[in-house]
Amino acid sequence: MKAFMLLISLVVVLSIAVANGDHYEGDYGRGYGGANEKELFKSALVKPYVKPEAKSYLKYQNYGGYEGGGKVYEHEKQEIKTPLAPPPVGAYSQAIRVSSTVYISGQIAIDPASGRLVLSPFEAQTEQVFRNLRAVCEASGASLDRIVKLTVFITDLRQFPAVNRAIEKYFQRPYPARSSIEVSALPRGVGLEVEAILQL
16 A cells, blocks of 8 residues: 555656656656756656666756756767858858867868968968868867877878978877878869867
């Protein structure tokens, strides 16, 4: 009889939670987001359900990850943008932050102050690319030395020594991991594009 009464009490409390809060259900958990959620769930001796494999991805605020009826996740996308690097010319962002990782779109040799391309000599083009990359890094709150991976696209591998010299100038050891790919063409007719992954 006591077990039956406890079950009835739990059902009543959970029903009140539904009536007083917004129901949440998604890929990483489900629960109720009302203002009295903390007291309701504590009194019912239960907590919002979270899939075990998702727990490391949840950023909890207050009780059970709820604040004002919503969840905040560490893996939400945050746009990084700065006027000190070329603005996007298509459907992409200068960079996207997810948790402590920043994914920086490929940078080419556009002078953000004038909007003009810097094509020759190739060394000047390379310098502009890495200045733009640095500007996006700084907009994310970090420096070039937080970059863990570079991907270099180049139309003529014979020009690659200039890229190596720029990396030695702008980075400290240990240098980032790197992939270098020779391609037939790049946007705006440039000879170099560099994208990066940065760890905050």
